[in-house]
Amino acid sequence: MAEQKVKTEDIVNEENKVFERTPLLTDNVFHYCPGCGHGVVHRLIMEVVEELDIQDKTIGIAPVGCSVLAYNYMDIDMQEAAHGRAPALATGIKRTMPDKYVFTYQGDGDLAAIGTAETIHACNRGENIAIIFINNGIYGMTGGQMAPTTLENMKSSTSPYGRNLKSMGNPLKMTELVAELPGTHYVTRQAVHKPANVRKTKKAIKKAFENQKLEKGTSLVEIVSNCNSGWKMTPNDSNKWLEENMLPFYPLGDIKVPEDK
Amino acid sequence: MKGNEAIAEAAIRYGADGYFGYPITPQSEVIEYFMAQKPEERTGMAVLQAESEIAAINMIYGAAGSGKRVMTSSSSPGISLKQEGLTYIAGAELPCVVLNVVRGGPGLGTIQPSQSDYFQAVKGGGHGDYRLIVLAPSSVQEMYDFVETGFELAFKYRNPAMILSDGAIGQMMEKVEIGEQKPRMTEEEIKKNYPWATTGKTKDREKNVITSLELDSGKMEKFNQKLIKKYEEIEEKEVRFEEIQCEDAEYILVAYGTSSRICEKTVELARKEGIKIGLLRPITLFPFPKKKLAELGDRVKGFLTVEMSAGQMVEDVRLAVKGKAPVEYYGRMGGIVPSPEEIVDAVKQKLL
Numbered sequence: 001m002a003e004q005k006v007k008t009e010d011i012v013n014e015e016n017k018v019f020e021r022t023p024l025l026t027d028n029v030f031h032y033c034p035g036c037g038h039g040v041v042h043r044l045i046m047e048v049v050e051e052l053d054i055q056d057k058t059i060g061i062a063p064v065g066c067s068v069l070a071y072n073y074m075d076i077d078m079q080e081a082a083h084g085r086a087p088a089l090a091t092g093i094k095r096t097m098p099d100k101y102v103f104t105y106q107g108d109g110d111l112a113a114i115g116t117a118e119t120i121h122a123c124n125r126g127e128n129i130a131i132i133f134i135n136n137g138i139y140g141m142t143g144g145q146m147a148p149t150t151l152e153n154m155k156s157s158t159s160p161y162g163r164n165l166k167s168m169g170n171p172l173k174m175t176e177l178v179a180e181l182p183g184t185h186y187v188t189r190q191a192v193h194k195p196a197n198v199r200k201t202k203k204a205i206k207k208a209f210e211n212q213k214l215e216k217g218t219s220l221v222e223i224v225s226n227c228n229s230g231w232k233m234t235p236n237d238s239n240k241w242l243e244e245n246m247l248p249f250y251p252l253g254d255i256k257v258p259e260d261k
Numbered sequence: 262m263k264g265n266e267a268i269a270e271a272a273i274r275y276g277a278d279g280y281f282g283y284p285i286t287p288q289s290e291v292i293e294y295f296m297a298q299k300p301e302e303r304t305g306m307a308v309l310q311a312e313s314e315i316a317a318i319n320m321i322y323g324a325a326g327s328g329k330r331v332m333t334s335s336s337s338p339g340i341s342l343k344q345e346g347l348t349y350i351a352g353a354e355l356p357c358v359v360l361n362v363v364r365g366g367p368g369l370g371t372i373q374p375s376q377s378d379y380f381q382a383v384k385g386g387g388h389g390d391y392r393l394i395v396l397a398p399s400s401v402q403e404m405y406d407f408v409e410t411g412f413e414l415a416f417k418y419r420n421p422a423m424i425l426s427d428g429a430i431g432q433m434m435e436k437v438e439i440g441e442q443k444p445r446m447t448e449e450e451i452k453k454n455y456p457w458a459t460t461g462k463t464k465d466r467e468k469n470v471i472t473s474l475e476l477d478s479g480k481m482e483k484f485n486q487k488l489i490k491k492y493e494e495i496e497e498k499e500v501r502f503e504e505i506q507c508e509d510a511e512y513i514l515v516a517y518g519t520s521s522r523i524c525e526k527t528v529e530l531a532r533k534e535g536i537k538i539g540l541l542r543p544i545t546l547f548p549f550p551k552k553k554l555a556e557l558g559d560r561v562k563g564f565l566t567v568e569m570s571a572g573q574m575v576e577d578v579r580l581a582v583k584g585k586a587p588v589e590y591y592g593r594m595g596g597i598v599p600s601p602e603e604i605v606d607a608v609k610q611k612l613l
Contacts, residue, residue, distance in 0.1 A: 056461040059327065062472075071470045077459035079326045080472035082349050085319035088311070092323030093459070095307040096279045096331070097448075100461060118319070121312035 022046045024055060024075045031069060035235025037225030038066060040192045041134060042073050044202045045103070048209055049076060058101040059093055061086040063115075065107035066140040084115025087122035090129045101212050103130040109139045112148040112174040119174065126183030126217035130208035133175065133220060136227040137246060144230035148172040151249055156230070171249065175222040179256040185217035187256035191224045191247070193239040200252075216258065224250050264404040265290035265431045267439075268334070268360055268424070271408035273300045276443040278329035279307040281320035285339045286372045287428040288362035292334070304445055314339040318346030318359075325355040326471035328451040328458030330412055334360035336428070337378050338369060340386075347421055348387030351488075352473025356415035358408060359393075360424045362431035365569075365596040373596020374428030374519060379573035382425045383547045390485055392492045394422040394499070395546040397517040401435035403544075409440075414499060416455075418491055425546060427569065429519040429598060501544035502553055506532070510539030512612050513557055515578050516567040517543050519598060524567050526601035531608055538608065546574070551581040558585035563612040567604055568592040587612070 024046035032038045062070040064083035071078035081089045086104035094102045111119050111133050139145040146156040153162035179187040190201040208219035228238035269291050282292040300306035311317035317333050324331040340361045365375035382395045394414050396407045411422040462468040475481040516524040521542040531538045543550050566575040572590040579588045591607035593599045
């Protein structure tokens with residue numbers, strides 16, 4: 001059979017275009033590991049900012065963790081917080097500029113360990129901000145140590161024989177915890193390991209941004225994600241493991257939905 | 262007016278945009294005064310009692326990063342908690358004003374006035390190579406005035422400024438001349454004056470990023486050098502001090518804040534006894550009046566630093582005098598304020 005030579009131009013043309021990267025993602029190459037969920041979530045947030053046409057009103061806050069350099073990829077004004085302090089920065093910004101859209105982007109170590117107080121009190125005060133919480137059950141940047149969200153028996157470099165609940169404490173469901181607080185308006189848990197989940201996550205992020213106009217409290221979107229490097233798996237295996245192990249403990253869906261509309 | 266109240270009123274009248282704090286003795290009147298005044302109604306200024314000193318200083322970081330004029334206050338143990346935020350603020354080159362109404366330490370220490378946070382204030386306090394601009398008020402009037410001075414310097418140099426006060430000046434009541442209400446800066450003015458601020462990226466400019474992170478060590482060193490240059494410029498241009506009867510003095514007392522007020526009386530008492538003594542009162546502790554001290558070192562017989570600490574500023578005076586004259590220290594600790602008479606005795610014992 002004669003080999004058909006397909007040229008790039010035959011595929012890449014306007015007619016065949018089904019996806020376009022939002023211009024709000026910069027040209028910088030992601031430093032994230034191939035297969036990691038961060039890139040997808042970055043894109044979703046920037047798509048939401050583009051669709052709502054609020055680039056000039058949006059201020060994002062990057063955490064300490066793998067996404068410490070999020071500001072290299074998002075073409076919006078951003079601040080880099082000390083570890084765990086993003087909700088405090090967001091409070092300072094929002095209180096002095098109430099008409100802006102302010103969001104934090106935080107991992108599980110940042111939000112649920114060192115930043116526990118900042119998270120709970122920002123949510124309890126009902127700061128009109130969006131908190132995007134990436135939960136992959138591990139400290140990715142520092143090389144795979146145990147996180148507050150690490151599952152029972154899950155191995156990490158600081159729980160090499162698996163998380164022992166008796167000596168190491170229990171995985172923390174921060175999202176359920178803040179949903180109990182009167183200050184939160186919208187609390188949901190999503191994932192980005194499958195296209196259908198990606199779509200749902202985008203809707204949730206959009207809602208969290210739109211909620212800021214209502215001035216009814218904090219919106220928190222947890223996104224259960226993989227960490228194939230930290231979990232020491234291939235990207236595909238890590239997504240499978242996520243579904244079989246993370247999701248039973250961190251079930252997806254809305255946890256607190258505003259009653260009105 | 263109490264010193265702690267004067268500082269809050271000064272911030273409102275200066276047109277500050279926000280105050281974020283956490284109660285601690287002996288400065289809780291600052292936040293109490295703010296809350297009673299309802300500044301959101303007077304000027305639109307935001308005030309918030311944070312969940313901790315750590316949260317408060319990080320709220321300052323966020324708002325300062327957006328070009329807002331914001332202030333926090335605390336006392337020694339709380340200021341220790343703020344050090345993380347302060348080093349990030351210095352590293353991100355953000356302007357803000359921080360008040361420390363110092364109490365005796367270490368640890369929980371005492372709630373009585375002290376000057377034992379001098380090292381922490383003038384040498385940096387948190388990790389990394391950085392400096393705060395440090396102003397030392399010695400009256401309630403200066404508590405009021407230094408809010409404006411602090412903000413002006415902080416924004417001029419994009420650097421945190423600290424007002425290093427103490428429990429005595431914070432609690433003391435004196436008459437204060439207060440200024441007119443100034444308007445808060447509009448968003449348009451902020452965008453124009455502080456093009457680095459995160460106010461939302463518009464089409465006509467690149468995005469603004471507030472960060473202290475630099476992973477490339479070559480670039481980081483360049484940034485360190487830039488900071489050092491800035492501090493050198495501050496040392497060159499912003500030294501403030503007061504001289505009291507130094508012209509003909511053979512001996513010089515060096516003291517700031519509450520200690521300097523007592524030393525004024527000491528000068529009076531000692532001169533009655535025929536001791537030709539003067540007082541140099543540093544108003545800025547960083548930048549420190551090094552040149553003035555060196556100059557005095559050429560012509561006087563000795564210095565005595567008077568501090569409510571174990572002897573911290575004395576090290577900087579010795580460095581400035583460079584051995585040209587003896588530099589002695591006298592101080593009280595634990596919240597005890599020395600009397601003018603005991604300082605006269607110390608002068609006689611240590612200098613004459």
